[in-house]
Amino acid sequence: MKQSLFESRHQPEWQRFSQLLEQLERRRAKAEDCLSFPQDYRRLCQHLALAQERGYSSYLIDPLQQLALRGHQQLYRQRTPLSAKVLGFVLAGFPRLVREQWRFVLAAGLLFFGSLLGFGLLVYLFPDLVYSLISPEQVGAMQSMYDPDSSRLGRDAARASSEDWVMFGYYIMNNIGIAFQTFASGLLFGLGSVFFLFFNGLMIGAIAGHLTQIGSGQTFWSFVIGHGAFELTAIALAGAAGLQLGWALIAPGRLPRGEALLQASRKSVQLVCGVMLFLLIAAFIEAYWSSLTWPAPWIKYLVGAALWALVALYLIFAGRTAHAPE
Structure with missing residues (x-):
């Protein structure tokens, strides 16, 4: 699948996930909005893995990696110290x-x-x-x-x-x-x-x-x-x-x-x-x-x-x- 088609197909999902992340980071997310968060996070990770496997450009991979990192932090709510x-x-x-x-x-x-x-x-x-x-x-x-x-x-x-x-x-x-x-x-x-x-x-x-x-x-x-x-x-x-x-x-x-x-x-x-x-x-x-x-x-x-x-x-x-x- 070409990168452009991959982006156009999944861009709405990524935007929704990004908006939910912003709400979670500001502590403003509603409980009902968070029910699908683990599933959405796993799906984003799958998209990231596919993008890396297919050799898509860093202009796509880097933002997905940032979203995955932020999602991981919100999912586990535990910041790993630098020393760790x-x-x-x-x-x-x-x-x-x-x-x-x-x-x-x-x-x-x-x-x-x-x-x-x-x-x-x-x-x-x-x-x-x-x-x-x-x-x-x-x-x-x-x-x-x-x-x-x-x-x-x-x-x-x-x-x-x-x-x-x-x-x-x-x-x-x-x-x-x-x-x-x-x-x-x-x-x-x-x-x-x-x-x-x-x-x-x-x-x-x-x-x-x-x-x-x-x-x-x-x-x-x-x-x-x-x-x-x-x-x-x-x-x-x-x-x-x-x-x-x-x-x-x-x-x-x-x-x-x-x-x-x-x-x-x-x-x-x-x-x-x-x-x-x-x-x-x-x-x-x-x-x-x-x-x-x-x-x-x-x-x-x-x-x-x-x-x-x-x-x-x-x-x-x-x-x-x-x-x-x-």
């Missing part, structure tokens, strides 16, 4: 969204982690490859930072708590910059997100492979394994959100590209909100745990493995229960 909404998103909404967008998440994960592991292995087997991507000066700086015989990393780890707070802020800004770059560049028909996912994977893989090959692997891996669970996952998810934007421009379906992009951006922005949470956690771990030198490497590996398992279990299983908060 945030908690619901963290505990259930975000992992459900990641699973819903699994195709983009899988593509981003293959690009990022595939290039990281692949190039890291190549650099480990052929050490000179690192200089094809990273300058000798940068390589020297990385070697000095993670040299097991150097005290530089220990001095960094022994900094005062006030300096930990400064580094916490630095890590947040740096990580958010990388994630936003990876996400926003998806507007270039997804090519920007593909590039940054692949490039960042190559860079991290080159550093990891080189440091492991020269004998600094324990210093490097014990430092990054903890916060890497959240940080690397966040970069991949930011890329997935960018790929979603790019795909809306490449394959908009029956919608104009602008409308398709608008619809895709709603979910991709929600995905990025979860990415920001992951980056916040990663920055906290990096500033207050990863830089510590007193734990033995095996302790850091154990904690890092637990954090990777926690991230995986959260994204796979959180929000699957029928009564998970919205």
